[in-house]
Amino acid sequence: MLLDPLSIFCLLLNSDTLGSSIHSGDSLHGWALISLTFYALCRCKNGGLITDAVVAARILNATLIIPKLDQKSFWKDASDFAEIFDVDWFISSLSKDVKIIKQLPRKGGKVIGTPYTMRVPRKCAPTCYETRVLPVLLKKHIVQLTKFDYRLSNKLEIDLQKLRCRVNYHALRFTDRIQEMGDRLIQRMKAKSKHFIALHLRFEPDMLAFSGCYYGGGEKERTELGAMRKRWKTLHTSNPDKERRHGKCPLTPEEVGLMLRALGFGKDVHIYVASGEVYGGEETLAPLKALFPNFHSKETLASKEELAPFATFSSRMAALDFIVCDGSDVFVTNNNGNMAKMLAGRRRYFGHRRTIRPNAKKLYSVFLNRTSMTWEVFASKVRTCQKGFMGEPNEVRPGRGEFHENPSTCICENSKEESATTSHFQPKIGIENGKPNSTRSIHKDNISSDEDSDWRYFDYGENIPLGSSLNGTDQEYNLFIGSEVPDLQEMFSD
Structure with a gap:
């Protein structure tokens, strides 16, 4: 973004x-x-x-x-x-x-x-x-x-x-031109596969510079990102290793791909990638494309003529990505920034649709030591780390999280069972004349607290089960999660 x-x-x-x-x-x-x-x-x-x-x-x-x-x-x-x-x-x-x-x-x-x-x-x-x-x-x-x-x-x-x-x-709704083009992109993704993942991949040069992290690019990366960090007075003095240990670094494209494969998403899954200019270009994206060869973006789904009204305007291009991400069966992000929070809240508000966000703080050591373990051990550790970060309906504990990512006071819950089984696109709140339908009860107990709510330090209920999509109770998600990954061991050992 x-x-x-x-x-x-x-x-x-x-x-x-x-x-x-x-x-x-x-x-x-x-x-x-x-x-x-x-x-x-x-x-x-x-x-x-x-x-x-x-x-x-x-x-x-x-x-x-x-x-x-x-x-x-x-x-x-x-x-x-x-x-x-x-x-x-x-x-x-x-x-x-x-x-x-x-x-x-x-x-x-x-x-x-x-x-x-x-x-x-x-x-x-x-x-x-x-x-x-x-x-x-x-x-x-x-x-x-x-x-x-x-x-x-x-x-x-x-x-x-x-x-x-x-x-x-x-x-807040987009202009007709933007909405229609976004809907067209969703239709084209659905034509390729009944279900698809949308990945919001924040890996632009300015974002990496702002993060204060190091991503293994050697002296060239240190020089380039160091120069950009001087735009912000304090960032050039940050400790990259400390930033990553504290979970402040977005996952690399390869890391987010490995996380998804470890969670059980097969190589045949179609993935839409919403991203700006990726630092390192195709070389950086190559490992992700190897893990998910059915790799799509607005540029691959639409012609240059179709994108011409949007292509020179970063806001409009980002709006198209937002629409496709919101319309995906599973939304995934390599970061926990504002767009991730807003989409997570939106997908809770309009009925439960899964949003997977990385527990970067815990995944750090797993990725750091991945060459010293087998794929099976690695995958097991990733699944353990991701407990509470898999987009379950009641994943965010009451009183935690910004309102925009957890709009609990505006979501009606008749029962825990209903919340857990709500279809992907079925709204859980009635709106009449722009106001909540009074015939449904408003859940009043989960007003978010006004404490410092940096996502990296949230407790998202990590003792709850990992998620129905991984234990066979959610048929919709099981349709495109594969349990066999014979191709990964060789790739993983590289």
């Missing part, structure tokens, strides 16, 4: 009345404008920070102005919000929650006011916005909140959590 682009959200404070939680009974005179500057994740339609911007507008009883994406970021993408998302749908579907307009107010042909820049703490609660942002907003009229990434509390009241779900899973 790509670096998150800088985006700007603006909030025009409603002057008629304030919500009861903000200065109840007071009235405002005139107007106030607030713009939120942050790194939005719309390159993969995860909606997370856009969602939080909407909720912030709701907390402040403000009018939201749709984002203007920075076109000068690392990826030089000229796309704006309306070229990625259906703006009219975004506005209309949230009309009962937040007032949204398409552009900043103007007077005499000019945008009114100059922003006052400030920043809120990470995971700022509603009271934090009321005490820190609102007074400045009222005084300065225009406020710019910089670096708006995870600047809203993970733990909110149920109504605000439901609003997050309405924004993320219902209000």
